[in-house]
Amino acid sequence: MSGLCWLLADRVSLLLATEERDAVRGDLAESGESGREALGELLGLVARRQAAGWKNWRPWCALLLATGMGLKLVRQSAPLIHMSATYAWMYLANWRMADAGNAGFWRLLLQESAQILLTGLLLTVSSLAAGVVIGMSVAQRNSAVSGAVCCVALMAPNFANVPQNPVLGPAILRALYALLMLAAAVLLPAVCGFRLSSSLRTWFGHRLP
C-alpha cells in the first residue's frame, strides 16, 4: 500500500515545477512521512497551486477560447464523419470485382478519397491550431491541469453531439466510429498542439507570469 502511495505521490509531484518538486520530495523524505501522508501533502500542494493559477486571467481566456473552438470544430467534424462513413459503406457493401477493371471507378474513388482526406486534414490542422492557441494562453506553471480542463471544454461540444451515420448499422458501431474519428482528427491533434505550444514558448523565449 505504501509503495503504491509513493508511486502515486511521484506521479502527482510531476504537476509541480521541477525545483519545487525536488525540494518538496526532499522535505517529505527528511520528515519521514509515510506514503499515504506524502500523497496527501502533495495533493494538497498541487490543489493549492492549480487553484492559484485560476486567479490569473490566462486560464479563463484559454477556457473561453477552447469552448468557442470546440463549437467551431463540431461544424467541421460532422461532415467528415458523415462523408467518410457513407463512402466507406458505399464501397465496402457494394464492392464488385468487375469494378476493379473500370477506369471511371478508380477516378471516382480517387476524387472521393481526396475530398475526405482534405476535409480530415483541414479538421486536423484546425484542431492542432486550437491546441497551440490554448497552450499559449494557459500560464506555464499550472499548464497540465488547466490544459486538461481546456481539452475537456474543447471536446465537450463534439462528444455531446456525436454525429451518427445510419449506414453503419448498429448504434454502438455508429457511435464508436464517430468517437474514433473525433479522437483521431480532433483530440489527438489538439493535445499535440498543446504540447507543441510549450516548445514554441521556449523557442520564442516567452516567459509567462
Place this chain on the structure above:
Amino acid sequence: MLGEFEYLLLSAAAKLGENAYGAAIRAETGNATGKVCSIGALYTTLDRLEAKGLIETWMGAATAQRGGRPKRMVRITGEGRKAAAGFYTAVMRASRGVSWETTAGVAP
C-alpha cells in the same frame, strides 16, 4: 500587516538562521504550535512572503538524508524583519491588560 501564519514562518526562519529551509521551518512551527502545518500551506505562504519581499529563497545543496534532493533555503530580508517586529509589537500592545489564562473558558 502580516497574517499570523506568515509571522510564524518568519519567526521560525529567524530562529533557524542559516539553516532555515522547508522541512526545518515546518518542524519549528510544529514545535511552537503543537501542530505540523501542511506542505501546501508552507510553500504557498513562502511564495507569498517572497512576493512581498519579506524573504529570499534559493535552492541549496542536496543531502543523502533527503534522498539526494536539494533544500529550498530561506533568508529573511530587512523588510521581513521590520514586518515581523511590527506584528509582534501590535500583538503585544493588543494583549496588554488581557490575561487569557484567567479568562479562558469563561463565556462572554
